[in-house]
Amino acid sequence: MDLGHVRQRCVLAVLLVEANKVVHVDQLLDRVWVDRPPQRAHGSLYSYLSRLRRCLSGADDVAIVRQQGGYLLKVDPMMVDLHRFQELVSRVRLAVDDDDALRQFDEAIGLWRGDPFPRLDTPWFNALRTALRQARLAAERDRTDIALRRGQHSALLSELSRELAQQPLDERLAGQLILALSRSGRQAEALDQYQQIRQRLADVLGIDPGRDLQELFLRILHGDREFAASAVVRAPAEPATAHPPRQLPPPPAPAHFAGRARELAALTHAVERQAESGPAIMTVAGMGGIGKTWLALRWAHDNLDRFPDGQLAVNLRGFEPSAEAMPPAVALRGFLDALGAPPDSVPLDLDAQVGLYRSMVAGRRMLILLDNARDAEQVRPLLPGVAGSVVVVTSRQQLSGLVAVEGAHPVTLELLSTADARELLARRLSGGRVESEPQPVDDIVERCSGLPLALAIVAARAATQPGFSLAALGRELAELQGGLDGFAGSGDPATDLRSVFSWSYRALGEPAARLFRLLGLHPGPDTSVRAAASLAAVPERQVRGILAELNRAQLLVEWAPGRYTCHDLLRAYAAELVELEPAEVHRDALHRIVGHYLHSAQRADRQLSPLRNPIEPPPVQVGVQPEEPADNAQALSWFAEEYAVLRQVVELAARHGLDRYVWQLAGALTTFLSRRGHWEDLIAVQNCALAVAERNGDRAARAQAHKDIVPAYSETGRLELARAHLERALMLLDELADRVGQAHTLLTLSWVSDKEGDQAAALRHDRRALRLFRDNGDQAGAARALNALGWDHAMLGEYQETIRYCQQAVVLQRQLGDRTGEANSWDTLGYAHHHLGRYQRAARCYRRALELNRELGHRYNEAEALRHLGDTQQALGHPEAANLCWLRALEILTEIGHPEVEQVRDKLAASQGVLAAARLPSTGFARLPADPTALTKPR
Numbered sequence: 035m036d037l038g039h040v041r042q043r044c045v046l047a048v049l050l051v052e053a054n055k056v057v058h059v060d061q062l063l064d065r066v067w068v069d070r071p072p073q074r075a076h077g078s079l080y081s082y083l084s085r086l087r088r089c090l091s092g093a094d095d096v097a098i099v100r101q102q103g104g105y106l107l108k109v110d111p112m113m114v115d116l117h118r119f120q121e122l123v124s125r126v127r128l129a130v131d132d133d134d135a136l137r138q139f140d141e142a143i144g145l146w147r148g149d150p151f152p153r154l155d156t157p158w159f160n161a162l163r164t165a166l167r168q169a170r171l172a173a174e175r176d177r178t179d180i181a182l183r184r185g186q187h188s189a190l191l192s193e194l195s196r197e198l199a200q201q202p203l204d205e206r207l208a209g210q211l212i213l214a215l216s217r218s219g220r221q222a223e224a225l226d227q228y229q230q231i232r233q234r235l236a237d238v239l240g241i242d243p244g245r246d247l248q249e250l251f252l253r254i255l256h257g258d259r260e261f262a263a264s265a266v267v268r269a270p271a272e273p274a275t276a277h278p279p280r281q282l283p284p285p286p287a288p289a290h291f292a293g294r295a296r297e298l299a300a301l302t303h304a305v306e307r308q309a310e311s312g313p314a315i316m317t318v319a320g321m322g323g324i325g326k327t328w329l330a331l332r333w334a335h336d337n338l339d340r341f342p343d344g345q346l347a348v349n350l351r352g353f354e355p356s357a358e359a360m361p362p363a364v365a366l367r368g369f370l371d372a373l374g375a376p377p378d379s380v381p382l383d384l385d386a387q388v389g390l391y392r393s394m395v396a397g398r399r400m401l402i403l404l405d406n407a408r409d410a411e412q413v414r415p416l417l418p419g420v421a422g423s424v425v426v427v428t429s430r431q432q433l434s435g436l437v438a439v440e441g442a443h444p445v446t447l448e449l450l451s452t453a454d455a456r457e458l459l460a461r462r463l464s465g466g467r468v469e470s471e472p473q474p475v476d477d478i479v480e481r482c483s484g485l486p487l488a489l490a491i492v493a494a495r496a497a498t499q500p501g502f503s504l505a506a507l508g509r510e511l512a513e514l515q516g517g518l519d520g521f522a523g524s525g526d527p528a529t530d531l532r533s534v535f536s537w538s539y540r541a542l543g544e545p546a547a548r549l550f551r552l553l554g555l556h557p558g559p560d561t562s563v564r565a566a567a568s569l570a571a572v573p574e575r576q577v578r579g580i581l582a583e584l585n586r587a588q589l590l591v592e593w594a595p596g597r598y599t600c601h602d603l604l605r606a607y608a609a610e611l612v613e614l615e616p617a618e619v620h621r622d623a624l625h626r627i628v629g630h631y632l633h634s635a636q637r638a639d640r641q642l643s644p645l646r647n648p649i650e651p652p653p654v655q656v657g658v659q660p661e662e663p664a665d666n667a668q669a670l671s672w673f674a675e676e677y678a679v680l681r682q683v684v685e686l687a688a689r690h691g692l693d694r695y696v697w698q699l700a701g702a703l704t705t706f707l708s709r710r711g712h713w714e715d716l717i718a719v720q721n722c723a724l725a726v727a728e729r730n731g732d733r734a735a736r737a738q739a740h741k742d743i744v745p746a747y748s749e750t751g752r753l754e755l756a757r758a759h760l761e762r763a764l765m766l767l768d769e770l771a772d773r774v775g776q777a778h779t780l781l782t783l784s785w786v787s788d789k790e791g792d793q794a795a796a797l798r799h800d801r802r803a804l805r806l807f808r809d810n811g812d813q814a815g816a817a818r819a820l821n822a823l824g825w826d827h828a829m830l831g832e833y834q835e836t837i838r839y840c841q842q843a844v845v846l847q848r849q850l851g852d853r854t855g856e857a858n859s860w861d862t863l864g865y866a867h868h869h870l871g872r873y874q875r876a877a878r879c880y881r882r883a884l885e886l887n888r889e890l891g892h893r894y895n896e897a898e899a900l901r902h903l904g905d906t907q908q909a910l911g912h913p914e915a916a917n918l919c920w921l922r923a924l925e926i927l928t929e930i931g932h933p934e935v936e937q938v939r940d941k942l943a944a945s946q947g948v949l950a951a952a953r954l955p956s957t958g959f960a961r962l963p964a965d966p967t968a969l970t971k972p973r
Contacts, residue, residue, distance in 0.1 A: 041066060041078075041082065041464075043154075044065075044154050044159075045079065045086065047154060048065050050114050051116060053109050053111055054106065054108060055106065062104070062105070063079060064158070065159070083098060083105060119169075119170075122138050122139075123139070125138050126138050136177065139173060139177035143170065143173060146170060149163065150167075175210070182214060185217075187214040198211055202234050203234060203238060212227050213261065216261040221254055225255060228247070228254075278342070278343050279346055279373060281346050281347040281348075281372060281403075282335070282345040282403060283593070291325075291458075293451065293453075293458070294325070297329055301316055301426070304445075305337075305424055307443075313418045313420065313423050314425065314443070315424075315441065316425070316427070316442060316444075316445060317428075317429065317443070317445065318426065318429075318445050319429055319445070323487030325450075325487070326405075327405055327406070328486065329428075330403055330405065334401055334403060338401075341401040341424070342399055343400045344398075344401075346402045347403040348403070348404060349559065350406050350412055351406060351558075352406045359408040363714070365416055366391055366416060367380065369402075369416070370394070373394045373395070376935065382713070384415065391415075391416075395419075395422075400418075401424050401426070402416065402417075402426070404426070404428070407428065407429040409431060409433070410435035410436045414440075432446070448484075454484075455482065456468065456475060456476075458486065458493070459475060459493055462496075463493060463496055471503065474504040474505040474507070478507065481508070491587075494586065498587070539607075545572070546587075549566060550608055552608075553566070553608050554611060555609075555623055557682035557683055558679070560593065560598060560599040561598055561599075562598075562675070563578055564630075564659055566581060566598070568629070568630035568657065568658045568660070569623060571658070572657070589604055626655050626657055628687045629652065629655050629658050630660060631679070631680060631683045631699065632651055632652075632695050632702065633660035634672070634676075635680060635703060637662055637663060638661065638668075638672050639704075641668070642669050642670070642705040643705040644854065647778065649738070670706070680699070680703060681718075684696060688722055688726055693730050693732070696726045697724075697739055700719040700723035703716070707719070707746075708745045708746070708749070713746040713750050714746070716742075716745065717743060717746045720739045720742050721743070723742075724740070727739055733770055736766055737762075737767050740759040741778075744782060753789060753790055757783070757786055760783045760786065763775075764776055764779050774815060777804075777806035777807045778803075778815065780800070780802055780803035781800065781803050784797075784799035784803070784826070788829065797823070797826040797827075797830070800823045801823065803815075804816060817846040818855055821840055821859040821862055824836040824837075824838075828865050833870050834870075840863045843859040844856055844860065857882075857899075860879045860880070861879070861880065861898060864879030864906070877903065877910065883895075883899040887899055893926050894927075897927050901923045901938060903919045904918075904941070916945065920941055920945070924942070
């Protein structure tokens with residue numbers, strides 16, 4: 035049902051909120067327009083009410099009735115989700131038992147579909163929105179109290195933790211989480227949560243927790259049996275399930291979508307026809323800018339109830355001039371991550387990944403949106419294998435191969451009809467401008483040729499210049515005959531998009547126009563605020579306003595807070611414009627954007643790997659403002675956000691001969707790619723670095739790339755390739771007389787030899803590395819080699835020799851302040867003492883290693899120390915502490931996608947923690963105690 039534009043919907047919303055009550059005309063005017071009513075506000079209001087009456091005339095038991103002084107909407111309150119929510123919540127007081135109350139709450143909360151009245155911005159609606167949010171929050175808290183009373187503590191932990199992260203000062207929520215933890219047998223973590231909320235309240239508000247929270251803390255601290263896990267009578271537990279993925283972008287706003295009723299109906303018909311015969315596949319094809327993505331999103335959001343198991347969505351970048359199409363393997367890996375596949379379970383072979391993906395999707399009712407596909411071959415690996423799910427593919431190609439082989443149902447988008455194009459303009463322009471200038475509107479529609487993107491740009495121009503008549507805008511559009519060559523139609527100037535784009539572009543202020551041109555150099559798919567500031571060489575605060583101007587002009591879209599993208603046709607237009615710039619402008623901007631990502635990546639990499647040998651980058655160009663991650667977490671977050679861009683930047687730098695940037699950026703990506711287990715991407719960027727280094731005869735760069743590619747091969751079992759690269763690196767470093775570089779490479783070669791089971795070779799490499807470090811005065815390297823030698827002797831069963839070497843390493847590392855090296859040496863010492871039967875001494879060594887690694891944020895080293903400490907706790911007769919150590923190690927290894935996950939799972943299964951291991955979820959571990967051995971520490 036089409037309920038009209040925003041103001042008209044606003045009138046209906048007021049009447050619905052006040053259902054079955056008379057709303058006076060003055061109230062309606064105040065709530066809809068506040069202090070900005072049009073000149074003939076009463077006439078506009080009566081017009082809206084008349085249209086709404088016609089819209090509702092076919093609905094049963096719904097009517098707008100004229101009453102003295104105002105209007106009343108007659109409707110069953112239980113048909114209005116707001117009133118139904120309030121009624122269901124009020125009924126909870128009359129519920130016969132807790133199960134009935136939970137059902138009432140679940141039905142009430144399930145009525146919510148995002149924020150209420152999201153696009154209605156008046157004081158009345160804003161106040162109502164705030165009140166409704168509070169009502170929902172109160173209902174959720176009341177429901178949690180009942181669920182806790184029913185013993186659903188473990189099932190609530192994940193959701194309560196997530197909510198508390200979003201509302202860190204909510205004492206009631208904190209109390210619910212603390213109670214759930216305690217009654218789940220996790221009293222230590224419950225007490226830790228109390229200390230965290232106490233500290234937050236003190237830091238932010240300068241207050242202590244309330245009396246209820248303090249009393250809860252004291253009762254748990256004193257072992258009150260009411261809060262012990264054994265004291266809880268639990269309801270039958272339901273099997274744990276992962277949250278369904280919700281990757282679907284927001285739907286197009288009503289002002290951005292018009293017409294397409296036939297195409298929407300065709301999609302629905304295709305789903306219903308194929309529901310039982312196999313996966314329903316629909317292709318939506320049409321030229322760029324015709325609204326394929328908008329149509330797919332509109333249909334998807336209108337049919338969300340068909341997909342209770344979630345949605346997967348990806349932009350395959352099939353037609354983006356400044357970026358290559360996304361390989362199917364990259365999209366597939368993203369889907370597997372969203373579906374909860376543990377990183378260590380994802381096979382390397384593409385066919386095996388496809389099989390895993392189809393197994394995980396089988397039996398589910400999901401929507402899979404594959405946007406901007408290049409061809410059928412890019413899509414096929416992403417198709418499910420059996421009935422249940424629905425696939426919508428958008429592309430500029432017809433994808434006839436999918437239609438012929440997979441039985442896809444094709445939907446081809448044509449240009450909007452004149453009526454639909456007029457409607458689209460009318461929805462975007464307020465104040466009756468379309469109705470008052472019918473002939474100029476017809477001229478604009480004709481010039482835009484019914485292309486939704488072109489119409490959107492024209493409408494944005496008209497909306498931002500309300501003093502310009504549509505006739506003047508139409509004449510201006512007719513005078514600008516440019517056109518993008520690829521979209522010039524059959525010689526018809528009316529389909530010349532360049533004139534539309536140039537018209538919008540020329541309306542920009544010069545700073546915004548300059549940034550738009552320069553964005554033609556950016557490799558995509560999106561840009562951050564600071565990257566845009568570096569590209570334009572303007573301060574970050576200033577570029578925010580420039581980006582906002584481009585966003586308002588529909589030349590950019592802020593698709594996520596602080597991240598901007600644009601349509602591929604607009605990017606092509608920007609690329610054409612920047613090519614017209616003088617060569618030095620083009621060159622300097624290219625150096626700035628590549629330099630921005632290089633310097634940002636190196637700063638982030640130093641947070642992840644502070645002991646990595648620093649590489650001297652090119653100087654920071656004037657105007658470049660690199661990111662400055664403050665710690666390990668911020669660095670990881672930055673890499674994750676920019677990962678897709680960074681791969682494109684490596685290729686961009688290689689295409690333009692910026693060879694030094696290529697191998698240095700590849701090197702800066704090594705730690706992140708290794709931690710995330712993106713081995714094939716690591717191989718790709720390092721091979722690119724090798725190619726440019728070999729082209730330039732740069733032996734240092736070749737040696738660096740040979741070393742950096744090794745983790746990808748060694749961690750995937752390709753040890754021969756790893757060894758070959760290390761041997762090439764050693765040869766190059768020898769030619770360069772880089773003895774310290776050789777020593778570091780020998781340490782890595784020893785690691786590979788250790789994996790191959792050749793302990794004698796590992797020992798030989800480490801001895802040689804030690805000599806080289808000492809001969810060249812590198813004390814930190816020498817300490818690393820001493821620890822490596824200690825580990826070699828431990829692997830040979832020579833534990834006294836291990837202790838001798840590692841004690842030397844610890845002394846030297848303490849003098850140098852090398853806490854990372856010291857942590858590794860303590861771990862090796864603990865390993866030696868454990869195997870000599872000195873378990874208490876081993877535990878002390880492991881705890882010291884654990885403390886240092888936690889301070890440093892070294893996730894893998896923390897997991898390794900926990901694994902070893904668990905072994906020692908088991909030997910000391912503390913099986914519960916051992917299991918907690920292993921569980922914590924398993925959580926960390928799973929988070930970073932390390933292949934040693936299975937070893938820890940096997941250890942748990944073989945221990946007294948069989949039950950704990952069996953209950954482990956594949957992803958999304960609840961947070962385990964930070965110190966799982968606190969109860970077994972010597973006093």
